[in-house]
Amino acid sequence: MAKASKTAKVLIGATAFGASFFDPDIRWRTQFSAPDPFVVVVHSGKTVLFVSELEYERAKKQARADEVLLIEKLREEFGLPKMAPASAWLPLYLKREGIDTLEVSPFYDTVLKLSKDFDMSIPKGPLFPERAVKTRDEIGNIKKVRDATEEVLDMVFRAIRGMDIYEGKIFDPKGVIGKKDDFLTAEVLRSFMNREFISRDCFCPDTIIASGNQAVDPHCIGFGPLCANVPIVFDVFPRSTDNLYWYDTTRTVVKGILRPEALALYDMVKAGQSLGLTMIKEGANGKDIHLAIDGMFVSAGYKTGFQKAVMDGKEVMMMQGFFHGTGHGVGVDIHESPRISWVDDTLRENMVVTCEPGLYYWGIGGVRIEDTVVVTKNGYNNLSRYTRELLEL
Template sequence: MKNTLDRSIKKADAAAYVIYDSSLNPDMRYMTGFTAGDSMLYIKHPDRRGTLIVPQMEKDRALSESKCDVLSRGDAGFFDFLKTETDPYTAQARMIAEIAGGNVLVPHNFPIILAKELEKFCEVRIDRGSIEEMRSVKSADEISAVRRCQKATDAAMEFAIEMIKNADSDNGELEINEVPLTSDYLKSEIECFLLKRGFTAKDTIASCGYETAMPHATGDGVILENEPVVIDIFPCEIKTGYHSDMTRTVVRGEPSSEIEDMYKCVYDAKMHAKSLIRSNVTGKFLYDAVMNFFEENGYMTETEGFIHSLGHGVGLAIHESPSLSPSGKELQSGNIIAVEPGLYYKKHGGVRLEDIGLVTDFGFDCFTQYKEELRI
């Protein structure tokens, strides 16, 4: 996989690959090993180390932390070009073209304004995910990072569910110390729990009741007894940038018979999918297997029911290759994937369960250890 980018550059008849972005772009962080909030330039020629171009104030840190050759913008000639070009994008494009030495290959999310300026000096070709393909097969260090993140996620889930379990009830509305236990409060407590341990989480889901029928409703209002609560946590380890992802559905009290039946079917569907996972199986095959499982058990899979993909890759991005969907391609040993079947009905609510683990030649090495029980 490590030569995928070089092959793509050569296939495109380009001289170099160029990224212009901050390290919030997973491809930039993956290729450079460097984190910065401002946009930087990464230029990669085939069969050579990549070059990272940063502001002068970041040069020493980049030399210490990145896995690239490092130049300041001054070293790269930007300020010389800026003397003759009134537009800084034009100056930057001239700098890139001179360092690249020919046509350039850029990712699909490359800034269009810079691409237009580059076209004055060379041809610009668009790459379709070469670095994401490289990122999809994890190294031992990457696998360890995701395992650490999932261990923290297990602990955060236990913390959240214990909070619901031990809350007082006021006519079916849960409260802690006579203060309503709301979705917002629960999410903030989960995120603070993780932050204290070196992980960030955002857009955490803690939905309740009718909200659970909307897969990505984050939750609003008081957590209720006898209603489904979907908790979906997908934090990132601050130090490494690697994510994990898990979901549990619980009911404090007595679930409806419909939710109870849905839960059993979703659990069985997840176990069925996990039993089929191994390298060379396609994401489409796994998705279709779960779709058929739900239909055989009497659940709709169109406008309601199972209305999203079965899962996705996880790494420096929370959603990345491979996909467990109708377009899902062959899995490879070293992929880390989340498996998350769910059923959603406006009349009854929703149920989702999600585990994460490693694809191997022989099966699925599940990282998620937290128990599964509907009633708490």
């Protein structure tokens, strides 16, 4: 008796505007926006998303999917290590579901056909490791985007300083950025910033402007009126439309004053970032840096993991603490080698990396401070000239 074959479509790609390896099929099917590649499996009439903790809550709310699975949980179920890649957990999932036949995007056609006739090897690291070490020209490209970013941030922070607080939200009486006598929203501000970036030959569609609890999801780009007296995260990562290089910086600011526990959160993240920066130099291991910051946070009582939060009157468990990597390379891709995270990766002179620890707690808010720096023989050259002191606007 012939066994019936069970087929799944398997897709891998990112879906945010301008993401590398943007997959239009995934975008179309899920309508979900994520800057880094994730996995989608379509089988048995359902669309299943596989995302990390960073995207999980957002995907459950926003993605057009029948099921959203947490990769971290799958790894645990299958007894795999913390950072095991999709090539480790995905075959186990597919076998568990009784799937034996896969369909993939025609984009993979050539590589799959080549794999039949040639010895095929995939480097453990990047295909061009030398890409991570930047030339003087490349650093110049990144600096041009940095200049645009700091001009636009200056303009925005100055404008907010001139605005009022009304009903706990930022109010724009003169209509400097939005409409006259209206609340300042993340959408209006993002659009304003993008116009300013375009005037400087940069493009920055996905600027994160998230206040209060919105920022507890580090990939939530923010929506609606911006709240006063709570941290507002500005994560700004524009790309030159001319040379296509990126820059990446984050500042957390407040309109009004912060409550003591939010202020303490800010100081903690700033201390964590300072620790990270002091460890950056030729030869340093990204994992050591990340774990040192994580350790500092834990010692001070800032724990990471699923923790209670009261949402819409109900108690739920959600990921809180410091649950993303400390940094990543920046170049012609926004997230590239090297990583400063849970995996070993050695810093080399003239690599350009971010240092961006963050802490996120429901009820207090999110704080992230991010600089982009050039690694030197004995330390780093900070491209970000913006103050790391809390800006009270």
